[in-house]
Amino acid sequence: MRIDILTLFPGMFMGPFSESILGRAVAARLVDFQIHDLRAWAHDRHRTADDVPFGGGPGMVLKPEPIFEAVDDIAEAGAEIVLLSPNGELLKQELVEQLAIQTHLVLICGHYEGVDERVADHLATRQISVGDYVLSGGEIPAMVVADAVVRLIPGALGCADSTREEAHSTGLLEYPQYTRPAVYRGIEVPAIVRSGDHQELARWKRRQALQRTRERRPDLLRPEHLEEMRQLGIDLSS
Numbered sequence: 001m002r003i004d005i006l007t008l009f010p011g012m013f014m015g016p017f018s019e020s021i022l023g024r025a026v027a028a029r030l031v032d033f034q035i036h037d038l039r040a041w042a043h044d045r046h047r048t049a050d051d052v053p054f055g056g057g058p059g060m061v062l063k064p065e066p067i068f069e070a071v072d073d074i075a076e077a078g079a080e081i082v083l084l085s086p087n088g089e090l091l092k093q094e095l096v097e098q099l100a101i102q103t104h105l106v107l108i109c110g111h112y113e114g115v116d117e118r119v120a121d122h123l124a125t126r127q128i129s130v131g132d133y134v135l136s137g138g139e140i141p142a143m144v145v146a147d148a149v150v151r152l153i154p155g156a157l158g159c160a161d162s163t164r165e166e167a168h169s170t171g172l173l174e175y176p177q178y179t180r181p182a183v184y185r186g187i188e189v190p191a192i193v194r195s196g197d198h199q200e201l202a203r204w205k206r207r208q209a210l211q212r213t214r215e216r217r218p219d220l221l222r223p224e225h226l227e228e229m230r231q232l233g234i235d236l237s238s
């Protein structure tokens with residue numbers, strides 16, 4: 001997969017893309033990140049990529065020309081052109097899975113007051129928000145998208161099964177995880193986790209995932225989950 005990122009702050013990507021799973025995926029050539037400074041497509045000698053908003057108002061808006069021309073130069077036919085925006089579709093695991101099967105993503109990072117609307121209307125194939133809050137720029141959202149997508153590329157994680165039961169990939173939050181020591185500061189790991197009874201453990205994990213989702217994210221539960229909880233004898237009255 002190739003991921004091109006258009007930004008006014010290319011230096012922000014140095015650390016996150018060279019460490020951990022992303023760094024390993026780059027080294028293994030599973031992903032090719034290209035970080036581009038939008039100012040390279042500016043038209044004047046001051047390399048201006050932003051301007052004051054028409055009609056007044058605070059802050060600066062990213063100009064359309066550098067963004068359109070950068071995309072003309074770098075995007076392959078069929079590339080997904082993503083504008084990071086708090087006004088976009090909320091990033092969920094289902095959307096991450098759709099992005100992970102693309103061969104080329106172009107991520108456009110806004111900054112300041114935002115991006116000339118013509119980019120959203122006539123260039124981007126998608127607008128994505130990473131949450132219902134406003135960040136200073138699209139760089140951190142682009143890192144979030146890249147990380148979530150790259151870890152789904154086969155071979156990017158150490159263990160092929162690692163994403164199988166993760167939160168959201170099953171439609172539920174994940175069950176609790178524990179490691180050694182079995183007792184720490186007097187707090188014991190549940191006995192079932194150490195019992196070696198794989199069937200019982202699988203049931204316990206499923207129950208935990210259902211209960212935890214019901215407590216913390218009831219919006220994720222589907223009718224079949226409620227039916228399953230009834231069958232498992234989970235009290236749904238409270």
Ligand SMILES: C[S@@+](CC[C@H](N)C(=O)[O-])C[C@H]1O[C@@H](n2cnc3c(N)ncnc32)[C@H](O)[C@@H]1O
Pocket residue numbers: 083084085086087108109110111112113114115128129130131132133134135136137138139141
């Ligand atoms: C300060 S924000 C602009 C906010 C804009 N004035 C508004 O109210 O919608 C600057 C840039 O940060 C990025 N950004 C901020 N919050 C975001 C979010 N929740 N998801 C994705 N991108 C975001 C976008 O690229 C945006 O253009």
